[in-house]
Amino acid sequence: MSLSLRDLRATGLLRDANLVAGDWIEADPNTGIAVRNPADGSLIGYVPKLGRAEVAKAVKAAEEAQKTWAARTAKDRATVLRTWFDLMMAHREALAQILTLEQGKPLTEAAGEITYGASFVEWFAEEARRVYGETIPGHQPDKRILVMKQPIGVVAAITPWNFPNAMITRKAGPAFAAGCGMVLKPASQTPYSAIALAVLAERAGLPKGLFSVITGSAAQIGAEMTENPVVRKLTFTGSTEIGAMLYAQSASTIKKLGLELGGNAPFIVFDDADLDAAVEGAVIAKFRNNGQTCVCANRIYVQDGVYDAFAEKLVKAVSRLRTGNGMESGVELGPLIDESALEKVQNHVTDVVEKGGRVLAGGKPHGLGGTFYEPTVLADVTSEMAVAREETFGPVAPLFRFTEEAEAIQAANDTEFGLASYFYAQDVARIFRVSEGLEYGMVGVNTGLISTAEAPFGGVKMSGLGREGSRHGIEDFLELKYVCLGSIA
Numbered sequence: 401m402s403l404s405l406r407d408l409r410a411t412g413l414l415r416d417a418n419l420v421a422g423d424w425i426e427a428d429p430n431t432g433i434a435v436r437n438p439a440d441g442s443l444i445g446y447v448p449k450l451g452r453a454e455v456a457k458a459v460k461a462a463e464e465a466q467k468t469w470a471a472r473t474a475k476d477r478a479t480v481l482r483t484w485f486d487l488m489m490a491h492r493e494a495l496a497q498i499l500t501l502e503q504g505k506p507l508t509e510a511a512g513e514i515t516y517g518a519s520f521v522e523w524f525a526e527e528a529r530r531v532y533g534e535t536i537p538g539h540q541p542d543k544r545i546l547v548m549k550q551p552i553g554v555v556a557a558i559t560p561w562n563f564p565n566a567m568i569t570r571k572a573g574p575a576f577a578a579g580c581g582m583v584l585k586p587a588s589q590t591p592y593s594a595i596a597l598a599v600l601a602e603r604a605g606l607p608k609g610l611f612s613v614i615t616g617s618a619a620q621i622g623a624e625m626t627e628n629p630v631v632r633k634l635t636f637t638g639s640t641e642i643g644a645m646l647y648a649q650s651a652s653t654i655k656k657l658g659l660e661l662g663g664n665a666p667f668i669v670f671d672d673a674d675l676d677a678a679v680e681g682a683v684i685a686k687f688r689n690n691g692q693t694c695v696c697a698n699r700i701y702v703q704d705g706v707y708d709a710f711a712e713k714l715v716k717a718v719s720r721l722r723t724g725n726g727m728e729s730g731v732e733l734g735p736l737i738d739e740s741a742l743e744k745v746q747n748h749v750t751d752v753v754e755k756g757g758r759v760l761a762g763g764k765p766h767g768l769g770g771t772f773y774e775p776t777v778l779a780d781v782t783s784e785m786a787v788a789r790e791e792t793f794g795p796v797a798p799l800f801r802f803t804e805e806a807e808a809i810q811a812a813n814d815t816e817f818g819l820a821s822y823f824y825a826q827d828v829a830r831i832f833r834v835s836e837g838l839e840y841g842m843v844g845v846n847t848g849l850i851s852t853a854e855a856p857f858g859g860v861k862m863s864g865l866g867r868e869g870s871r872h873g874i875e876d877f878l879e880l881k882y883v884c885l886g887s888i889a
């Protein structure tokens with residue numbers, strides 16, 4: 401049963417405040433940032449509009465707190481993280497409702513994100529105790545070589561609105577496990593999930609000042625994060641445009657960067673695919689979070705021999721999807737995040753039709769109005785159309801036709817992005833040829849859902865730098881130190 405705003409505030413998780421250097425700063429409705437429910441525009445509350453001074457204070461507090469945090473045993477840090485995980489799971493329903501209220505995704509999907517987000521904290525609580533150094537045979541008789549791994553120090557994080565819980569824990573989990581401190585700027589449209597995570601982190605025993613959550617002017621906050629020399633790593637998830645700008649801004653202090661940026665995922669259906677499985681995978685890969693994920697299938701390539709059958713099956717499946725307010729039971733597709741997102745989706749559909757493509761399902765704003773859009777399937781799409789080059793970030797499945805395998809691989813790779821890719825086939829040799837030929841950080845074979853804490857998530861080319869999750873995900877929060885011991889005779 402969904403809780404009222406009053407009940408959610410009564411839990412202490414829905415807070416109109418920021419945690420800055422261990423102290424809570426309450427929002428002033430006259431100067432704060434209004435946060436609204438994308439499903440109906442209703443006001444949820446106000447969060448503080450803070451800037452450089454608060455970020456500088458938070459960085460200083462994190463620098464101090466991080467020293468003692470890093471000096472604690474790995475097991476001790478793991479215990480605090482495990483408690484944070486337990487609290488997230490114990491408050492899963494309330495966290496999911498806060499997430500749906502501010503982001504719009506269906507409650508079931510929001511609850512799934514809470515579990516997914518918590519899994520990163522659980523995973524890195526375990527990884528904390530496996531940060532191994534090494535000894536190397538000396539290069540001279542009296543020399544001994546040690547390699548230590550130490551926390552990088554203070555980390556700045558900037559996260560997007562589409563996964564307002566998991567994109568934070570995918571960074572905070574490894575950062576705290578490694579012994580780092582963190583100053584986080586969540587997306588202005590979805591700050592409450594981040595604030596709730598900070599409430600639970602305090603309850604879990606994370607030391608005062610180690611973790612700050614600051615909302616306000618993105619440009620001002622980003623400037624302090626990139627220019628402050630105490631910040632040794634910036635980890636960003638969001639658009640390639642902003643990521644590139646932050647990359648440049650960080651040059652003056654030579655920070656380590658983690659960039660999870662935009663995507664343009666191909667989804668290829670070969671004629672030896674299990675078509676029913678391919679349709680199921682395409683629905684997940686395309687319509688999860690209403691198409692608002694960086695790993696969504698943005699282009700669907702279907703081999704000639706199965707094109708019509710696949711299109712018919714996909715239209716049937718898409719036409720069954722129910723759009724509505726994410727709080728309502730049975731809703732599978734929520735609203736788009738805002739008017740500009742709706743405009744971009746409609747522009748992509750209009751562009752396909754004007755250039756000769758066909759609408760097989762949907763193709764216009766939903767009758768519910770607001771930022772709801774009909775789940776859409778387009779046919780006869782070509783590389784001349786905007787959907788081939790730009791990330792739609794909405795519920796639009798454009799079908800491209802191809803004849804030969806090599807043609808599909810070439811078309812799939814014809815983009816500046818390289819995050820996720822997918823294909824359905826059963827021939828083993830083809831599976832290896834195509835997996836090796838796709839220029840992407842991630843390949844889903846006969847599955848449309850690949851994201852998990854166990855695996856390295858990330859992209860190549862304009863989709864970013866580094867990996868999050870898996871045993872690799874903690875490395876970017878550590879520095880290697882080479883110690884050469886002499887006179888060991």
Ligand SMILES: NC(=O)C1=CN([C@@H]2O[C@H](COP(=O)(O)OP(=O)(O)OC[C@H]3O[C@@H](n4cnc5c(N)ncnc54)[C@H](OP(=O)(O)O)[C@@H]3O)[C@@H](O)[C@H]2O)C=CC1
Nearest residue numbers: 559560561586587588618622638639642660661662663694
């Ligand atoms: N690779 C991945 O894992 C992911 C990639 N993305 C990509 O991001 C885009 C959609 O997400 P969206 O949130 O709109 O992306 P944006 O890049 O617009 O925003 C992401 C974050 O950056 C902040 N930001 C914006 N401008 C600045 C600035 N000048 N300095 C510092 N921070 C800034 C935003 O703050 P504010 O909200 O205050 O504007 C927000 O917190 C898509 O391209 C999508 O593919 C999204 C999620 C995951």
Ligand SMILES: O=C(O)[C@H](O)CS(=O)(=O)O
Nearest residue numbers: 562563692693694695851
């Ligand atoms: O922000 C995103 O789009 C996420 O990275 C997608 S996922 O991790 O949930 O697949």
